[in-house]
Amino acid sequence: MQSYLTHLQCSNCGREADADRPQTVCPACGKVLFARYDLEAIRRTLPREALRGREPTLWRYRELLPVRDPASIVTLGEGMTPLLHARRLGAELGCPELWIKEEGINPTGSFKARGQAVAVSRARELGAPALAIPSAGNAGGALAAYAARAGLPAYVFMPVDAPESNKAECALYGAHLFLVQGLINDCGRLVREGVAAHGWFDVSTLREPYRQEGKKTMGYELAEQLNWMLPDALIYPTGGGTGIVGMWKAFQEMEQLGWIGPHRPKMIAVQAEGCAPIVEAYRRGQRHADLWPDARTVASGMRVPVAIGDYLIVDAVRESGGTALTVSDDALMADVGVLAQTEGVSAAPEGGATLAALRQLLADGTLQRDDRIVLFNTGAAWKYAELFPSPAPQVLDPRDPQVQGRIGR
Numbered sequence: 001m002q003s004y005l006t007h008l009q010c011s012n013c014g015r016e017a018d019a020d021r022p023q024t025v026c027p028a029c030g031k032v033l034f035a036r037y038d039l040e041a042i043r044r045t046l047p048r049e050a051l052r053g054r055e056p057t058l059w060r061y062r063e064l065l066p067v068r069d070p071a072s073i074v075t076l077g078e079g080m081t082p083l084l085h086a087r088r089l090g091a092e093l094g095c096p097e098l099w100i101k102e103e104g105i106n107p108t109g110s111f112k113a114r115g116q117a118v119a120v121s122r123a124r125e126l127g128a129p130a131l132a133i134p135s136a137g138n139a140g141g142a143l144a145a146y147a148a149r150a151g152l153p154a155y156v157f158m159p160v161d162a163p164e165s166n167k168a169e170c171a172l173y174g175a176h177l178f179l180v181q182g183l184i185n186d187c188g189r190l191v192r193e194g195v196a197a198h199g200w201f202d203v204s205t206l207r208e209p210y211r212q213e214g215k216k217t218m219g220y221e222l223a224e225q226l227n228w229m230l231p232d233a234l235i236y237p238t239g240g241g242t243g244i245v246g247m248w249k250a251f252q253e254m255e256q257l258g259w260i261g262p263h264r265p266k267m268i269a270v271q272a273e274g275c276a277p278i279v280e281a282y283r284r285g286q287r288h289a290d291l292w293p294d295a296r297t298v299a300s301g302m303r304v305p306v307a308i309g310d311y312l313i314v315d316a317v318r319e320s321g322g323t324a325l326t327v328s329d330d331a332l333m334a335d336v337g338v339l340a341q342t343e344g345v346s347a348a349p350e351g352g353a354t355l356a357a358l359r360q361l362l363a364d365g366t367l368q369r370d371d372r373i374v375l376f377n378t379g380a381a382w383k384y385a386e387l388f389p390s391p392a393p394q395v396l397d398p399r400d401p402q403v404q405g406r407i408g409r
């Protein structure tokens, strides 16, 4: 097993770049670089059946990942998460083929682990001395964990009102944490200045090419778990867009590998009403989004007012015949409860948003009840403890002879 990485290529201007030197964005136009592989060679040597029996982590797709030396891999067991058939919830909605990709059980409780596992492994392989990141929360926590495992210092910049668990995990893993009076884009500016001043390697969303490679493995897993038949639609809570862009790339790669046919799921991007730059660009028929002023939502992973990969997200949504829509914070929080109570899934607010979106899409006829639909629960509820106040249950005294009588009063 070896990586078939050949080079990097700009998704905008097509310019090629050397993959074996640290790279961030396209040196010519400043847009997003994609990792390219010798897919012909993989097609000849790796039939999809050969994946069976490999380790149940995203490293089972190692030929299609950028890390050259297996000894460089920094892993906590990320990926190959369950694809759960949501029978009870599906029955309530009249959707027999409703599925949940349960990303909340990844290391550090969100799918950010996928991107950081691959980015940190590759950054270490290429000799990065220290890693820095602007984060709405979960990406910073995940970087802190993987950097610790790699033995590299991590500098994390988060909005001052990011979830408490994300701040705590950065401290726990020994990262240098800075809280910023602003949003993730303000954090990004500080990181880029810090890169120039201190020589850190910048692992911002889609500003380095390999986090996306980690997240694309969700697309490979989906195909493998559904026996190489992609679903009719997938609903994805969209912030910087790494996952949706990565999966769209994975589908193209898999078709070139001969692993799947031309069928694509409708790629559906959901954002919060209080921060919806991608939805707005999609509705206006544009490829680039304007900065969303005064972004607010409890779903912090979607609190991303500007995304460098906006054009890639909008392209994937359009080319797939999907759509982009918003949900309110009240609706997404209510559906966090529904996911927990009908399916036992600990859903992040972002996961709740996918169910709230599904209700709208069924009501307006965008999706049919017999479609095979996959919701992405991108994180675990416990990472957002402050959004779920303790329920204050009855306290019992076990020495009280009347204790059973008090239960249920």
Ligand SMILES: *Cc1c(COP(=O)(O)O)cnc(C)c1O
Residues within 6 Å of the ligand: 110, 111, 112, 138, 139, 205, 237, 238, 239, 240, 241, 242, 243, 244, 301, 302, 348, 350, 351, 378, 379
């Ligand atoms: C980061 C994040 C998102 C958004 O992911 P992108 O791939 O950057 O669009 C969604 N949900 C959670 C829980 C996140 O942490």
